[in-house]
Amino acid sequence: MRERTIQLRRATSLFAYWGDGRLFFHNFALRLTVSARPITCELLDFFSDWRTSQAAINCFADYTPRSVRSAISQLVKHRLLLPKDSPELKQDTHIAKEWSDWLPEGSFHFSTKDPPLADLSSWSLNRLKSILPKTPRPKIFKTVKGAKKMLLPTRAFPESEFARVLLTRKTHREFSKQKLPLETVSQLLSLVWGVTGHLQSPVFGKLLRKTSPSAGARHPGEVYLMALRVKGLRAGLYHYHPGHHRLERINSNATPDKARLYCGRQRYVRDAAALFLMTAVFRRTMWKYDYARAYRVVLLDAGHLCQTFCLVATWLGLAPFCTAALKDTLIERDLGIDGICESVLYVAGVGLPAILAPVK
Incomplete structure (x- = not known):
């Protein structure tokens, strides 16, 4: 019963995108990504202001209360909906305030923090080569096709510190x-x-x-x-x-x-x-x-x-x-x-x- 009265709000550190025919939601503050159906956009929009799950059940009357509660539970689990007074909400609010001038583009900064890094120092040469892309390496020099070529004077570096x-x-x-x-x-x-x-x-x-x-x-x-x-x-x-x-x-x-x-x-x-x-x-x-x-x-x-x-x-x-x-x-x-x-x-x-x- 208490869950129905908990105040929830959509995370502001959030963007959506399509990939491989699926809709994804990414919380860039927490670097969490989840796929969901498009109807999720309507549910998240409903929680743009502080609302309870019971209010959502009343609003989405075409769906069973059980399905709405289940959807809300998943959104809370994946930090797309944030409860009041939660640490995640505090962080979300802090980012929204401090980075307001640079969002949403500034989400790149948070999305790229704490990457998964493997210790490759003990890997064999063959193992290292095995994880390289199978496509040819890009050329290390660019040549402008059709441009007139002019050789520069021989490089001569001065004897200086x-x-x-x-x-x-x-x-x-x-x-x-x-x-x-x-x-x-x-x-x-x-x-x-x-x-x-x-x-x-x-x-x-x-x-x-x-x-x-x-x-x-x-x-x-x-x-x-x-x-x-x-x-x-x-x-x-x-x-x-x-x-x-x-x-x-x-x-x-x-x-x-x-x-x-x-x-x-x-x-x-x-x-x-x-x-x-x-x-x-x-x-x-x-x-x-x-x-x-x-x-x-x-x-x-x-x-x-x-x-x-x-x-x-x-x-x-x-x-x-x-x-x-x-x-x-x-x-x-x-x-x-x-x-x-x-x-x-x-x-x-x-x-x-x-x-x-x-x-x-």
Whole structure:
């Protein structure tokens, strides 16, 4: 009897699509997908406002009460209908409020979190090849058919430190067991995420200058240091404050095994000396750009920062890497962020090279 009086409402983090001749409903906040008959749209529409199952039975009088109750039960089970005061409703409401300017297009961000990631490090070469697509590989170069061809002058790179760094940058998978000097971590943080100056805008006021570009100088990026082997710094998770060039200790939850979990169980991550967990505070960009395309520039900003990171790390004689194979929710929980207002986007890491070279 109590079930008939429970207040229910349709999830707002919801979209529908057709696939293989079936109608699917996807709750992008929870990453749950279910197929259903088209009549489900009418039932979900009925629950656009707070209603009870008894009210639905009365409205859909052409159907038996048992069938309506069964349909509602399935919609609640698959989180398409949410009860009042439920954790799912709280999350759904939070997303609807914070992402109102960028929805429904912004659903991509939530739908692609926490992907299923397999540890392939122990797989044989033949097994790895067996999961590749059976179609031919796409060509790695594009040629414009019918276009006139003009050869450029022979490539000649100048003898400069800048060219050396560009040409020697690579992704590393092996690292020395030695600790990373705290001074080197300080240089990395300062040159990648630190404030290098300010710009006074007549419209937007004081804006930050950094070594990487950011759309509208909004700089939504934040970075958290996972110190694993840093000389002079206790292992732990730290937030970097670029305005004061300081670390703010969050907790001691930093181990090689946890780092591996963060990065989709990739084994090489365990041997890194430090991870740099890159997040975005979306409201900084939304405040100026209230249209969904701006989500792209948040991702572009993360890419700019990561390339700067890799180049600076190379210049410092370190061994950098980066990965987007992440367990988003686990990282966000450990950092104490909600994954809605602020969310992890990218992870970079470093160690000393397996074959040691002088560190700047």
